[in-house]
Amino acid sequence: MAVMTHRSTFALDASAITRLRKLATIWHTSQAEVIRRSLEIAEQSQSQSKEIKHRLQAAEQLRKRLKTRKINLDSWIETARESRR
Numbered sequence: 001m002a003v004m005t006h007r008s009t010f011a012l013d014a015s016a017i018t019r020l021r022k023l024a025t026i027w028h029t030s031q032a033e034v035i036r037r038s039l040e041i042a043e044q045s046q047s048q049s050k051e052i053k054h055r056l057q058a059a060e061q062l063r064k065r066l067k068t069r070k071i072n073l074d075s076w077i078e079t080a081r082e083s084r085r
Helices: 014-027 031-068 073-084
Strands: none
Touching: 014 031, 031 073
16 A cells, blocks of 8 residues: 555535545545545546547548548448458
8 A cells, every 4th residue: 555645635515525425434445545546536537538539539530531532431341340250
């Protein structure tokens, strides 16, 4: 476990405190650990969102290139599927 060297004070509303305490109880851990885990989850979610956005952009670029080259997308997909069998 990492050595905790920084202390912080947060001002949270009643709802946030209730949720923090509830998660600490459910996870059988400290409120500080709930915050650490929540930060990790938020970072992973952000990273996944960027990856999804990148993949969607790549798909859109491919669609545009196929259209520019007047390639039938349905037949291209079928050919790609058949080549994987």
